[in-house]
Amino acid sequence: MSEKYPINLWVNEERYEKLQKAGLAAMCQEMLAGLKCIQVYCNEAQKDKILKVFPTAKFDSATTKSIELLPRQVKDKIFDLVVQKQSIDIMDEFLKSC
């Protein structure tokens, strides 16, 4: 299986409600002292494209192996797409719009 690189979408109460409605609440995991997070995954090519399109983003190779520090609006957009598609498999669709 090829590598998967997560983007962490942090989930507060408001986001949690939206995820519940979309039937995705069970996909949330607890990352830090109960702070919830839902992950969408990129493959190698998608990861490279994200890092290229959003130069502030950083691949945290040391600790979490995740893609971090995407601008807030970008993360909001990804989250909205997750809720809209009721799926976390949305990166292809998201990247089409970049």
Place this chain on the structure above:
Amino acid sequence: MAEIGHGGKEIKERILEPAEAKKRIQGLKQYPIRSQLANEVIGIAYGFFSPLEGFMGKADVEAVCKKMRLKDGKTVWSIPIVFDMSNEEIAQYGVKPGASIVLTYTGNPMALFEIEEVYEYDKKSLAKDVYGTDEAKHPGCARTYAYKDKFVGGKITLVNRPKINEPFTPYFLPPLQLRKIFKEKGWKRIVAHQTRNVPHTGHEWLMKGAWFQTYGELPMDKPYVGVLVNAIIGEKRKGDYIDEAIILTQDELRKSGYFGDHNHLTSLTFWDMRYAGPREAVFHAALRTNLGLTHHMFGRDHAGVGTYYGPYDAHRLLESLQGEINIVPVYSENWLYCPHCGEITSESLCNHKKEWQKFSGTLIRSIVQDGVKPPRLIFRPEVFDLVLECAEKYGFGSPFVDEEYLKKRTPVFVMPPLA
């Protein structure tokens, strides 16, 4: 009573009274300097860099590079403090031994520079000695290679006091002032926390752990030990937390009661980080000795960058200098959240290894960036709110440094016109 600083020398501020200053700079050529040099002028004049009295001559630079000592062969010093000029500038400003010029910053006179020496130094060899590499992608090497043709050595005396802008004003506490405050507080031991971060609870516990380590055998009848958060304020890189957020949130830990006046104080030092790892750690030790501190926290890969230094290189170098530096190193370990313990704990305390949730700086920043409030065990709500407030007030909407911040921010200090 004399205040003794690093190297056993008395700390003396090198600052002229206004009337005297006016006389001394009359007719001298005025040379504008960039922020790095202005930061270092302050470091020299207020005694942060004691026993240095000016920018280094060649013998000092050579001794620092080759032996990690000043030219006296005794005083430990790890990073060259040099003043660079181009050949054209040297000719234009009549820079030669015996001459003096006035250094200006933000358009006004800052310091008298009494020139003793103009010399060349091989930058590649300097980089190799100080940074252990000559790769241009190491930020310290890059800074070295950006120096102009020649170095100028000589004594520095401030002719004018800088105006520290808000919100930094209360945090500019030079060595003599800081030492007075420590006496008033009755602290017998003070431990330095070097930072360029907004604190999460992992950082908070680093400080608390260091406080315990420092307290040692002292009695508990009165508070005898303080933590000094000494924030390094200097050149910013994109993606760093903005300076305002760093200094204010560090102090917020005291204001919101996670610490108190009896054991916590925040101040700043102007310094452009060299990321020299072990050598930078030694420099920090000298600097904090001058601030009047007795202990200094050193974490893993202190002041390192990339993979240039091993996690414990700085600790080993400090060990090898015991007896020569007058500050006790306090080595800190990694703090983390353990869901089993339900608390912040450390790698050497808790044994629920499989359950550990480690702090990653990047992860915390990503949470802050998303504006999602983390649990108070991870990030204090007062600190979180203040970060967002700072983003609005000082960061043009972001708590992290970006192009706009670099262009438009209010400078931390300016030189006012000579009174």
